[in-house]
Amino acid sequence: MxxxxxxxxxxxxxxxxxxxxxxxxxxxxxxxxxxxQVSSLAMAVFLNGMSFDExxxxxxxxxxxxxxxxxxxxxxxxxxxxxxxxxxxxxxxSFLLAPIAAACGCYVPMISGRGLGHxxxxxxxxxxxxxxxxxxxxxxxxRVVRSVGCAVIGQTADLAPADRRLYxxxxxxxxxxxxxxxxxxxxxxxxxxxxxxxxxxxxxxxxAFMPTYEKSVDLAKSIIATAARADLKTSAVLTDxxxxxxxxxxxxxxxxxxxxxxxxxxxxxxxxxxxxxxCAEMLLVTGLEDDxxxxxxxxxxxxxxxxxxxxFDEMCVALGGPxxxxxxSEKHLAKAPVTKAVHAAGYLAGVDVRAVGNAIIELGxxxxxxxxxxxxxxxxxxxxxxxTLLDGETPxxxxxxxxxxxxxxxxxxxxxxxxxxxxxxxxxxxIHDKISG
Ligand code: URA
Numbered sequence: 496m497x498x499x500x501x502x503x504x505x506x507x508x509x510x511x512x513x514x515x516x517x518x519x520x521x522x523x524x525x526x527x528x529x530x531x532q533v534s535s536l537a538m539a540v541f542l543n544g545m546s547f548d549e550x551x552x553x554x555x556x557x558x559x560x561x562x563x564x565x566x567x568x569x570x571x572x573x574x575x576x577x578x579x580x581x582x583x584x585x586x587x588x589s590f591l592l593a594p595i596a597a598a599c600g601c602y603v604p605m606i607s608g609r610g611l612g613h614x615x616x617x618x619x620x621x622x623x624x625x626x627x628x629x630x631x632x633x634x635x636x637x638r639v640v641r642s643v644g645c646a647v648i649g650q651t652a653d654l655a656p657a658d659r660r661l662y663x664x665x666x667x668x669x670x671x672x673x674x675x676x677x678x679x680x681x682x683x684x685x686x687x688x689x690x691x692x693x694x695x696x697x698x699x700x701x702x703a704f705m706p707t708y709e710k711s712v713d714l715a716k717s718i719i720a721t722a723a724r725a726d727l728k729t730s731a732v733l734t735d736x737x738x739x740x741x742x743x744x745x746x747x748x749x750x751x752x753x754x755x756x757x758x759x760x761x762x763x764x765x766x767x768x769x770x771x772x773x774c775a776e777m778l779l780v781t782g783l784e785d786d787x788x789x790x791x792x793x794x795x796x797x798x799x800x801x802x803x804x805x806x807f808d809e810m811c812v813a814l815g816g817p818x819x820x821x822x823x824s825e826k827h828l829a830k831a832p833v834t835k836a837v838h839a840a841g842y843l844a845g846v847d848v849r850a851v852g853n854a855i856i857e858l859g860x861x862x863x864x865x866x867x868x869x870x871x872x873x874x875x876x877x878x879x880x881x882x883t884l885l886d887g888e889t890p891x892x893x894x895x896x897x898x899x900x901x902x903x904x905x906x907x908x909x910x911x912x913x914x915x916x917x918x919x920x921x922x923x924x925x926i927h928d929k930i931s932g
Contacts, residue, residue: 498522498532505539513552520556523657530664530865537661537670550675550717551724557683558725560657562633564604564689569641573600574781577688578773579607579681580696581714582614582671582704584852585739585878588696589617589647590753591770591798594806596777597644598797604640605647606654606684608662610861610869612671612704613852615746618649619861623747623871625827627816639813643806646814655683663865672704678717686725693722693729694776696769699927700737702848708733712930719932730780733927734769738846738881741766745860745874747828748895752876754824757804765880768925771795776929829872831895835902836877839885841915846881850912854905858896870897875909882919 501515511519519536522528545553566575576596580586593603607617607629618629629649631639639646650659658680665671665680685693697715698704705711715731722729741763743752755761756770775790777783784790797803804821811820817827855861859870875892885891892909896902 498528502532502535502539505536505543508543510546511549516549516552517556520553520560520657523660524560526660533661533664534668534670537665537668537676540676541670541673544673545675547720550678551721553675554679554682554721555686555725557655557657557679558686560683561655561687562653563687564633564637566602566689569637571602571641573602574691574783575602575604575689576692576694576777576781577603577605577685577690578694578696578777579685581677581681581698582611583698583736583740584614584702584848584855585741585744585749586615587620587741587749587753588766588770588773590620590750590807591756591803592774593645593647594757594803594810595770595774595794595797597806598802599774599778599793600783601644601777601781602640603645604636604688604690605645606650606688607647608650611662611666613702613849613856613861615744615749615852615855615861617647619869619871620746620749621647621649623750623828624811624816624820627811628814631814639810643809643813645806645810647810648814650684655687658683666862667865674710674714674717677704677714678721682718682721682725682727685722686727690727692777692780693727694773694780695729695731696773697731697733698736699733700735700848701846702736702852708927715930719930723932728780728932730776730929730931732772732776732929734772735765735923735925735927736848737923738848739851739875739878740769742878743874743876744851744878745855745858745895746869746871748874748876751824751828754821757798757807757821759798759801762798765925772926831872831897833896833899833902835894835896835906836890837892837894837906837909838887839891839910839913839915841885841917842919843879843881843883843885843891843913844916844920845914847912851875851909854908854912857908858901858905873897882922884919885915
C-alpha cells in the first residue's frame with residue numbers, strides 16, 4: 496500500500512478502510528512512516544474529520560499497537576480505574592486524584608502524557624521530582640500499583656506506541672484539536688492500561704482544545720461512545736478551563752502546589768472542586784459508593800487524614816523519588832533564577848488561557864519541537880483568580896524565568912492574555928455538567 500494514497504483519500508474527504516487505518520497504526524508503531532507523512536495525514540483528519548467507525552477502528556488499533564495490560568491475575572481487592580483530562584493549563588489534578596482514589600480503595604494505573612500544544616503534561620511535571628521514574632518497566636509499574644494503589648507514569652515505549660509517536664508529531668504541527676484524534680489518543684492509552692472504568696475530565700473554555708461548549712460536549716460523547724465499543728465504562732465531567740486551574744502553571748511550580756494540597760496546607764477552591772468531583776465520580780462509576788455526598792466526604796477525608804499524602808510518598812519512593820517528598824518538596828524542586836511580579840489595575844475579568852500556556856512554552860516550559868528538553872522551573876505562580884481586584888499589592892501573577900528579559904517578555908504576554916475591567920465580572924461555575932456512559 497502506498498501511504499500517499501491513504502493521505503490523498505483523507506485529503507479528498509474519503510473514509511479510510513480498516514486496512515488503511517491498520518497500515519497507519521503499524522507505520523506509527525514501528526516508525527516506518529516518516530514524520531512528514533504522519534503529519535500530513537493528521538492534518539487531513541484535522542480538516543476533514545473521521546466517521547465514528549473510522550475513529551473507533553483507529554482507537555482500537557492504536558490501543559493494540561503495544562502491550563495491553565491485564566490486571567486479572569494481580570490479586571487486587573478493588574477496581575482498576577483512572578481519570579484522564581482532555582488537557583488544560585495549570586491542571587495538576589492527577590497528582591492529587593491518584594493518591595486520593597488509592598486511599599479510597601481504587602487501583603489507579605495512570606499512564607499520562609507530555610505537554611501537548613499549549614497544555615502542560617503530567618509526565619513532564621512528574622519529571623520535576625528528582626529521581627522519579629516516569630518510564631519504569633511493566634513489572635515495576637504493576638508492583639507499585641498493587642502495593643501502593645496508584646502509579647503515575649508516562650507512556651512507555653511498549654504501551655500504545657502508535658499514540659506516543661502521533662502525539663509527539665501532533666504537538667508541534669497544529670493538529671491537536673481534532674475530536675477523532677483526541678479520542679483515539681486518550682482511549683488507546685486507557686484501553687491498553689486494562690482499566691475497569693475511566694472518568695474523563697473534559698475541559699471547557701479558552702484553554703480547552705475544543706473552541707466551544709458544544710464541541711466539548713461532542714468530544715465527551717465521542718470518547719464515551721468509542722470507549723463503550725471497547726467495553727470500557729466511561730463517564731465525563733465537564734470542567735472549566737477559562738482560567739488557570741489553581742494558582743500555578745509550569746512544571747515544578749505545579750508540583751509544589753500539589754504537595755501543599757496533599758499536606759492540606761492550601762487547597763485552591765476551584766482546583767479542589769475539580770479534584771473532588773472527578774474523584775467522587777471514580778467511586779461512583781466503580782460502585783465503591785452509590786451516593787455523591789458520601790463519595791465527596793470520603794475523598795475529602797483521604798486528604799484531611801493525610802492518607803492521600805502517605806500514598807503519594809509511597810508511590811514517589813517506589814518510583815525512585817526522594818522519601819518524605821510531600822513534606823519536603825520545596826527543597827527538592829528546581830527554582831528559576833528570576834522571579835518578577837506582574838501588576839495591573841482593576842478587576843481580572845477574563846483570560847485567554849491558551850495564550851498563557853503559550854507564554855509558558857516561550858519561557859521554555861513547553862515544547863516547540865519534537866523531543867525538546869524543558870526548563871521545568873519556569874512558569875507562573877500566585878496566579879490571580881477571575882474577579883480579583885488587582886492593585887499594587889495583589890499581582891496578576893509572579894513570573895518564574897531563566898533571565899530578566901524572558902521574565903519581562905512572559906509578563907507582557909500574560910498581560911496581553913488578560914482583560915482587566917473596572918467592574919467585577921459575574922462568576923462562572925467550575926463544574927459544568929456530567930455525562931454518563
Ligand atoms: N490527552 C491525550 O492524551 N491526547 C490528546 O490528544 C489530548 C489530551
